[in-house]
Amino acid sequence: MSNVIKDVAYRTNGELYIGVLGSVRCGKSMFIRKFMQTKVLPYVLEEEKNKIIDELPQSAEGKSIMTVEPKFVPSNPATIVLEDNLTLSIRMVDCVGYVLSNAKGYKNEDGSPRLVKTPWFTDDIPFDEAAHLGTRKVMENHSHIGLLLTSDGSFGEFKRKDYEEVEEQLVDEMKELHKPFVIVLNTIEPNSNQTLELAKKLEDKYQVSVIPVDVSTLSDADIDKILKEALNEFDISKLEINAPTWLSNLDEHNPHKIMFDNIINETTGTYRKFKEVSEIQNKLMECPLFTQVDIVKLDSGTGEVEMVLDCPDELYDDILEEIVGDAMNDKGAFIQLLQECMIAKEEYKKYQSALEAVKSTGYGIATPTVEDMTLDTPAVIKQGSRYGIKLRALAPSIHMIKVDVESSFEPIIGSEEQSNMLVDKLMKDYEVDPNTMWQSEIFGRKLSEVVNDGVRAKLYMVPENIQFKLRECMEKIVNKGKGSFIAIVL
Numbered sequence: 001m002s003n004v005i006k007d008v009a010y011r012t013n014g015e016l017y018i019g020v021l022g023s024v025r026c027g028k029s030m031f032i033r034k035f036m037q038t039k040v041l042p043y044v045l046e047e048e049k050n051k052i053i054d055e056l057p058q059s060a061e062g063k064s065i066m067t068v069e070p071k072f073v074p075s076n077p078a079t080i081v082l083e084d085n086l087t088l089s090i091r092m093v094d095c096v097g098y099v100l101s102n103a104k105g106y107k108n109e110d111g112s113p114r115l116v117k118t119p120w121f122t123d124d125i126p127f128d129e130a131a132h133l134g135t136r137k138v139m140e141n142h143s144h145i146g147l148l149l150t151s152d153g154s155f156g157e158f159k160r161k162d163y164e165e166v167e168e169q170l171v172d173e174m175k176e177l178h179k180p181f182v183i184v185l186n187t188i189e190p191n192s193n194q195t196l197e198l199a200k201k202l203e204d205k206y207q208v209s210v211i212p213v214d215v216s217t218l219s220d221a222d223i224d225k226i227l228k229e230a231l232n233e234f235d236i237s238k239l240e241i242n243a244p245t246w247l248s249n250l251d252e253h254n255p256h257k258i259m260f261d262n263i264i265n266e267t268t269g270t271y272r273k274f275k276e277v278s279e280i281q282n283k284l285m286e287c288p289l290f291t292q293v294d295i296v297k298l299d300s301g302t303g304e305v306e307m308v309l310d311c312p313d314e315l316y317d318d319i320l321e322e323i324v325g326d327a328m329n330d331k332g333a334f335i336q337l338l339q340e341c342m343i344a345k346e347e348y349k350k351y352q353s354a355l356e357a358v359k360s361t362g363y364g365i366a367t368p369t370v371e372d373m374t375l376d377t378p379a380v381i382k383q384g385s386r387y388g389i390k391l392r393a394l395a396p397s398i399h400m401i402k403v404d405v406e407s408s409f410e411p412i413i414g415s416e417e418q419s420n421m422l423v424d425k426l427m428k429d430y431e432v433d434p435n436t437m438w439q440s441e442i443f444g445r446k447l448s449e450v451v452n453d454g455v456r457a458k459l460y461m462v463p464e465n466i467q468f469k470l471r472e473c474m475e476k477i478v479n480k481g482k483g484s485f486i487a488i489v490l
Helices: 003-011 028-039 046-055 127-141 160-177 193-206 220-232 255-270 274-285 313-324 331-361 416-432 434-439 447-460 464-480
Strands: 015-022 071-081 087-094 115-118 121-126 145-151 181-186 210-213 238-242 292-299 304-310 363-366 379-383 386-390 398-401
Touching: 003 087, 003 220, 015 028, 015 127, 015 160, 028 071, 028 087, 028 145, 028 220, 046 071, 115 127, 121 127, 127 160, 145 160, 145 220, 160 181, 181 193, 181 220, 193 210, 210 220, 220 274, 238 255, 255 274, 274 292, 274 304, 331 363, 331 398, 416 434, 434 447
Parallel strands: 015 087, 015 145, 145 181, 181 210, 238 304
Antiparallel strands: 071 087, 115 121, 292 304, 363 398, 379 386
16 A cells, blocks of 8 residues: 555544545546556455445436446545554545536436426436535544546547636535645646646646546556645645744744744745645745745655754844844853843842832832841840740842823924924924934934933922832831821921
């Protein structure tokens, strides 16, 4: 048994149900016979083999329609055992073919529609309705893979143009159902240049794999090729893209990280099928962030793909310089920077929760750690006739208070008209980007500088004795306060 069949078994969880659809007289029934004879009958028990042979569909030449109702072949799925005790349950469905205008057998002698039986209705329904309904039902509920058979007109009584309309209609319907399918081009000359050109033309037209084969001489290799292409039409089940960790760990606002996220999202959002892995690779290679994109895992059985991205060393150096402000060519300077960063990190951890609280509520407290505490000498105390000890500790807590500082700037411009013009200009800048308003210049200075000067001036106006008293007040509230206090500010 070929590796392709094993991959299919893994991909479909041990069940392979194939819907064979297309127009009438394109070779669907013959394809099913050849498939079962090649891939199923040699691997089943003798008693099961005879039952399957009796259920194989009949095929014949001419314009007369042979399949007049959807047929499950075999009626009960056949089970074959692959290597490593892997089992595969196989069943094919011979759909009622879509009608060609010159076909015979879909109308009665009086010209009325021929009625046929279907598993989905108790009453018989017209032939063309059974073809449309049956195909949709089969592909929605009874198939993992669709094989759309068509013909180049090189055999039988119909020409290539007779198949085109039905072919287009079926492709549209299959794409609406979002089921993996391929087109099998039935021809007596599968390797001729003319046939290969037609297959390429159909692939470009429908964006679906087209495999030219001679169904009347369908071989084991032909079937493997068809199934392999069908596997490629499945969606990628898992796509793992491994980029350098330093790129993945960049801040979300870093322009290189934004470019990285955009190309990944755009690529994975556009290409989803297993056959499009090479397109994903090529798209990523177009990004200037990457020097190499390697596919290290491509498993058609599980649908898993893994890629490794390489970035140029120069990009790492440039990003490091952007973050640090220095190229860091001196290893000693780099070590010193790392040490300073570790000290800053440890300090920040102490105040992180307080900073988050002060931003959200206006008040935050950094709780002291054991290392920050100082313990006084234990002392003996007396309470009535009993004695004990007193342990007193001092723990410096950091209290952060958000104070909104108001700063105003009231330049005298001149006339009212000039003032209105300046306001209009500032408002236009604000509507486009509020941050650009801060860069507006008035009297040769940026607005941000003028306002900042006003804020700093007010902050520095708080004298040291007031700062000291405020600290004393907070200590009393924390250590002795019971919930209420009176503050007199002079």
